[in-house]
Amino acid sequence: xxxxxxxxxxxxxxxxxxxxxxxxxxxxxxxxxxxxxxxxxxxxxxxxxxxxxxxxxxxxxxxxxxxxxxxxxxxxxxxxxxxxxxxxxxxxxxxxxxxxxxxxxxxxxxxxxxxxxxxxxxxxxxxxxxxxxxxxxxxxxxxxxxxxxxxxxxxxxxxxxxxxxxxxxxxxxxxxxxxxxxxxxxxxxxxxxxxxxxxxxxxxxxxxxxxxxxxxxxxxxxxxxxxxxxxxxxxxxxxxxxxxxxxxxxxxxxxxxxxxxxxxxxxxx
Ligand SMILES: Nc1nc2c(ncn2[C@@H]2O[C@H](COP(=O)(O)OP(=O)(O)OP(=O)(O)O)[C@@H](O)[C@H]2O)c(=O)[nH]1
Ligand SMILES: [Mg+2]
Numbered sequence: 001x002x003x004x005x006x007x008x009x010x011x012x013x014x015x016x017x018x019x020x021x022x023x024x025x026x027x028x029x030x031x032x033x034x035x036x037x038x039x040x041x042x043x044x045x046x047x048x049x050x051x052x053x054x055x056x057x058x059x060x061x062x063x064x065x066x067x068x069x070x071x072x073x074x075x076x077x078x079x080x081x082x083x084x085x086x087x088x089x090x091x092x093x094x095x096x097x098x099x100x101x102x103x104x105x106x107x108x109x110x111x112x113x114x115x116x117x118x119x120x121x122x123x124x125x126x127x128x129x130x131x132x133x134x135x136x137x138x139x140x141x142x143x144x145x146x147x148x149x150x151x152x153x154x155x156x157x158x159x160x161x162x163x164x165x166x167x168x169x170x171x172x173x174x175x176x177x178x179x180x181x182x183x184x185x186x187x188x189x190x191x192x193x194x195x196x197x198x199x200x201x202x203x204x205x206x207x208x209x210x211x212x213x214x215x216x217x218x219x220x221x222x223x224x225x226x227x228x229x230x231x232x233x234x235x236x237x238x239x240x241x242x243x244x245x246x247x248x249x250x251x252x253x254x255x256x257x258x259x260x261x262x263x264x265x266x267x268x269x
Contacts, residue, residue: 004106010086011106011160012037014076016069017093019210021047028058030099031091039079040093041072047210049093069157069213070173070181077166086113087162094206097158101201105160108199116165116189116196118151119158121203135216141244142227143183147190148240149250152198154183155214160199165189179219180226187230196250 013031017024017040024040032038038058042050044066053060061075073090080088089105091097097119105117123133136155144151159182169188173181190196206212231237242248 004103004110007086007106007110008035008103009037010084011035011089011109012039012076012080012083012085012087013089013091013099013102014073014080015040015091015093016043016072016076016157017041017045017049018043018066018069018072018213019045019047019049020093021045021049021052022210023095024049024093025052025056027091027093027095027097027099028053028056031102032056032058034099034102035089037080037083037085039076041076043067043069043072066175068173068175068178070177070179071175073181074173077161081163081166085163087160088166089160090157091119092157094210096204096206098202098204101158101199104199104201108197109160109162112195114162114164114194115160116162116186116194117160117199118153118186118196119156119201120152120198121156121158121201131216132214135220139183139220139223142224143187144244145240146227146230146234146237147187147196147250148237148243149190149196150244150247151186151196154186155179156201157182158201161185162194165192165194168192168194176222179214180222183223184226184230187227190250191234 013035015028028038028040040053040058040060042060042062044063050060050062077088089102108117140151140154143154169185171181171184171188
């Protein structure tokens with residue numbers, strides 16, 4: 001099995017940041033202690049987010065205007081893939097995720113590098129914000145139904161995307177898709193035969209003064225529309241509903257994963 005510290009060099013960390021001047025430097029520095037390649041995508045911030053990162057040994061990509069979380073993640077993914085990343089670990093810039101937990105993802109990737117890893121925030125910590133928790137659980141149900149497995153925390157931004165998945169999925173990432181994108185990538189990856197596992201992580205309350213970018217009404221409505229469309233186009237995926245109700249975990253299609261690995265090897269020759 002591959003050593004976790006060896007793996008750290010082949011996974012890139014991508015941190016989308018929109019007006020996160022209060023927290024992003026600390027998050028980026030701590031992520032840099034875990035992995036040598038860290039990218040912060042400053043999404044047209046107006047509070048000096050890029051400036052506070054000066055002097056750090058990381059890559060800062062600046063969007064001239066706000067592209068939304070989806071567009072920023074996408075830009076970070078392309079940057080990392082173009083440099084040969086085996087996968088990308090994403091985490092939020094507001095300090096709610098703990099960069100020291102990155103090795104948990106690397107340890108799981110060491111066992112199976114094709115797994116989509118979802119940082120599942122501890123339920124007792126998420127319950128502190130009741131309505132948010134409730135909205136998330138509703139989203140978990142719908143997304144699980146569409147994907148066909150029981151999802152523990154579909155809205156977590158702490159994730160590991162293997163390169164094989166990023167190269168295979170094609171999902172809209174325009175500004176309107178901001179918080180829908182991460183749910184849709186998950187559904188598409190699983191529908192394409194990749195497997196997803198949860199990695200338990202901690203979640204802290206936001207310390208900075210800025211308001212949440214997540215709008216429970218608009219974003220949950222966007223996610224519901226996307227899921228409804230996917231369910232309609234798959235004849236309501238009754239098998240998926242059954243699997244969610246019985247809390248059945250995601251399983252991979254070994255042929256699909258093998259084929260993708262083979263295609264990748266042929267391309268890199
Ligand atoms: N690049 C970019 N990042 C964004 C945008 N909106 C949100 N983000 C980032 O996405 C991450 C998550 O946003 P949050 O507002 O914290 O959303 P959340 O964590 O789901 O919600 P809270 O629990 O209220 O914090 C943060 O790192 C933000 O800076 C955006 O328009 N562009
Ligand atoms: Mg947050």
